[in-house]
Amino acid sequence: MGLSTVTPARHAEPRRLLRGPAVANRARRLSLHIVLIAGSLLFLMPFIWAVSTSLKSSSDVFVFPPQFIPEDIQWHNYPDAMTALPFGRYAVNTLFLATARIIGNLLSCSLVAFAFARLRWKGRDAVFFIVLATMMIPEEVTLIPQYIIYSKLGWVNTYLPLTVPSFFAGSAFYVFLLRQFFLTIPKELDDAARVDGASYFQVYWRIIMPLSTPALITIGIFTFQNSWNAFFGPLIYLQDRSLYTVSLGLSLFQEQYYTDWTLLMAASVAIMLPTLIVFFLLQRRFIEGVTFTGLKG
Amino acid sequence: MQPPRWTSYSPARSECSITWLPLWFGVSNVSMSAVQPVRQETKSRRWLLRENTAGWLFVLPWIIGFVAFTGGPILAAFAISFTQWDVVNDPVWIGLDNYSRMLDDPQALQALKVTTIYTAVSVPLHTALAFVLALLLNNPLRGVGLYRTIFYLPSILPVAAVAVIWRWVLSPQYGVFNYLLSLIGVDGPDWLASPSWALPALILMSLFQLGQALIINLAGLQGVPRELYEAAMVDGAGWWRKQWNVTLPMMTPYILFQIVIGFVTTLQVFVQPYLMTEGGPQEATLFFLLYVYRNAFQFFSMGYASALSWVLFMYVMILTLLILRSSRAWVYYAGSEKG
Numbered sequence: 079m080g081l082s083t084v085t086p087a088r089h090a091e092p093r094r095l096l097r098g099p100a101v102a103n104r105a106r107r108l109s110l111h112i113v114l115i116a117g118s119l120l121f122l123m124p125f126i127w128a129v130s131t132s133l134k135s136s137s138d139v140f141v142f143p144p145q146f147i148p149e150d151i152q153w154h155n156y157p158d159a160m161t162a163l164p165f166g167r168y169a170v171n172t173l174f175l176a177t178a179r180i181i182g183n184l185l186s187c188s189l190v191a192f193a194f195a196r197l198r199w200k201g202r203d204a205v206f207f208i209v210l211a212t213m214m215i216p217e218e219v220t221l222i223p224q225y226i227i228y229s230k231l232g233w234v235n236t237y238l239p240l241t242v243p244s245f246f247a248g249s250a251f252y253v254f255l256l257r258q259f260f261l262t263i264p265k266e267l268d269d270a271a272r273v274d275g276a277s278y279f280q281v282y283w284r285i286i287m288p289l290s291t292p293a294l295i296t297i298g299i300f301t302f303q304n305s306w307n308a309f310f311g312p313l314i315y316l317q318d319r320s321l322y323t324v325s326l327g328l329s330l331f332q333e334q335y336y337t338d339w340t341l342l343m344a345a346s347v348a349i350m351l352p353t354l355i356v357f358f359l360l361q362r363r364f365i366e367g368v369t370f371t372g373l374k375g
Numbered sequence: 376m377q378p379p380r381w382t383s384y385s386p387a388r389s390e391c392s393i394t395w396l397p398l399w400f401g402v403s404n405v406s407m408s409a410v411q412p413v414r415q416e417t418k419s420r421r422w423l424l425r426e427n428t429a430g431w432l433f434v435l436p437w438i439i440g441f442v443a444f445t446g447g448p449i450l451a452a453f454a455i456s457f458t459q460w461d462v463v464n465d466p467v468w469i470g471l472d473n474y475s476r477m478l479d480d481p482q483a484l485q486a487l488k489v490t491t492i493y494t495a496v497s498v499p500l501h502t503a504l505a506f507v508l509a510l511l512l513n514n515p516l517r518g519v520g521l522y523r524t525i526f527y528l529p530s531i532l533p534v535a536a537v538a539v540i541w542r543w544v545l546s547p548q549y550g551v552f553n554y555l556l557s558l559i560g561v562d563g564p565d566w567l568a569s570p571s572w573a574l575p576a577l578i579l580m581s582l583f584q585l586g587q588a589l590i591i592n593l594a595g596l597q598g599v600p601r602e603l604y605e606a607a608m609v610d611g612a613g614w615w616r617k618q619w620n621v622t623l624p625m626m627t628p629y630i631l632f633q634i635v636i637g638f639v640t641t642l643q644v645f646v647q648p649y650l651m652t653e654g655g656p657q658e659a660t661l662f663f664l665l666y667v668y669r670n671a672f673q674f675f676s677m678g679y680a681s682a683l684s685w686v687l688f689m690y691v692m693i694l695t696l697l698i699l700r701s702s703r704a705w706v707y708y709a710g711s712e713k714g
Binding site for chain 2: 107110111113114117118121122123124125127128131139140141142143144186189190192193194197198199200201202205208209212214215216217218219220221222223224225226227229243245246247248253278282303306307309310313314324325326328329332339342343345346347349350353354357361
């Protein structure tokens with residue numbers, strides 16, 4: 079690294095004053111980059127490894143030292159893995175579940191958040207407090223009674239246990255996030271609409287909801303991601319293989335092809351793709367969603 | 376000097392720990408009374424009455440959901456824990472038998488031990504790593520957005536796929552992890568098949584999922600007032616001293632938040648042992664939830680499984696309360712007299 083690029087030519091100040099800190103700063107930056115690049119490679123390593131394996135032939139997998147770039151690339155591993163089990167079907171199932179849950183969460187959580195952010199009613203703060211407290215309750219405690227209720231209702235082995243709760247504001251976190259967002263909308267809008275004769279529901283539906291698209295999109299993304307990644311709920315409630323989600327499909331796939339690494343990695347990488355695509359398309363919203371509750375009062 | 380915004384919520388004033396809840400969830404100013412500006416008093420009583428009704432109507436979905444899916448089931452779980460029940464036949468009341476059975480059940484004790492070790496090691500490591508990483512990523516570097524994305528990504532991927540991939544990464548002979556270790560002259564063990572290395576392997580894997588904590592930390596770092604660093608510089612503090620005496624104290628509320636959330640999350644670990652080790656070898660990774668799952672959905676002893684989950688629930692609550700109590704000594708709230 080030449081020092082000349084550091085020293086601004088125009089303001090030729092005494093060299094020894096400038097040089098010290100500038101060099102130190104450069105060295106610090108460089109070492110920071112080295113640390114971060116090493117860390118990034120380490121974090122990416124499992125995924126690079128998975129992609130690399132998914133494109134190898136079965137014989138190339140057991141080579142030591144491992145090759146990261148396969149000698150001849152076996153694209154067919156992907157269609158092979160996706161058809162060994164009906165992953166297309168699983169993807170459609172999972173998409174259906176995700177869609178139902180997105181609709182449920184968007185409608186119910188926003189209604190509840192509206193009551194907390196825009197309406198004044200007796201007991202509001204107490205109820206809001208209970209909503210927050212439910213975030214601390216681990217799902218395991220409610221797991222067994224819920225299962226028993228659903229099995230008595232005949233809902234086991236259907237999508238109902240996985241979708242119905244989201245229509246009843248099942249996620250306190252989303253309620254909280256929406257409430258925080260609603261609070262940032264000027265209150266005068268509601269009052270003006272009320273004076274014009276709008277009902278509370280109209281205020282909610284015609285004014286608050288359209289103004290809250292960013293927050294609603296964030297919740298949609300989170301719900302999609304959670305539904306796509308969900309494992310425990312589907313494992314307990316879905317028994318018919320034709321109802322399986324992608325994650326359950328992968329689990330079944332692993333049972334049948336326990337050490338067939340090329341196909342296993344192809345299947346794993348493939349079910350990651352939708353999450354990755356959603357992330358890269360809507361990256362900003364992801365980050366905003368996570369930080370929103372932390373930054374804005 | 377102007378204190379940062381969120382400090383106007385001063386938990387030091389309240390005695391009851393549970394009122395700190397809003398603080399954990401985002402360390403933001405959610406002081407409840409300040410939610411709405413005081414309305415004009417000109418409104419008629421009828422108007423207010425209608426707003427009252429509307430409020431309850433709008434939260435009705437949540438109330439129904441709470442009774443049906445959360446509050447009701449919690450009480451039911453407690454009741455079920457005193458019975459012997461296979462769902463098909465009627466439950467039989469057996470009093471405290473399920474709880475006394477636990478004391479003689481080596482597997483239950485093992486599950487408690489595994490979960491405790493995992494939590495005790497993973498949560499502090501996780502918190503510390505996410506903090507250091509956030510410090511590094513808080514610099515105005517070229518490509519810092521890309522670095523952040525890379526460190527965040529593993530946290531959003533389907534955990535089942537990640538588990539399957541890690542089984543291969545940790546494969547003893549041909550896995551990439553042992554290959555990397557061999558480059559520095561370490562002969563890696565057969566991680567997942569070794570009773571002593573399986574749990575450390577899962578802890579190691581958990582360190583890759585720190586995206587959420589990272590983002591929360593980055594948000595927190597933005598909120599540390601610049602004046603504090605300038606003041607520290609005037610006092611002649613170097614980089615380390617600034618981090619130790621300014622950044623760390625200012626970040627303690629976020630760290631507390633992550634520890635509490637960490638407790639709740641680590642007790643829900645299921646997919647990794649389920650897909651990677653099946654609780655083995657020799658029950659070295661028999662996580663509590665996996666044991667609850669086995670009892671409930673493989674042996675169909677709902678009563679015993681309920682008792683187990685209640686014990687776990689209490690365990691986490693006690694841990695959380697202890698942390699919150701201790702936090703008075705180490706969490707710094709700017710703007711509160713106690714500090």
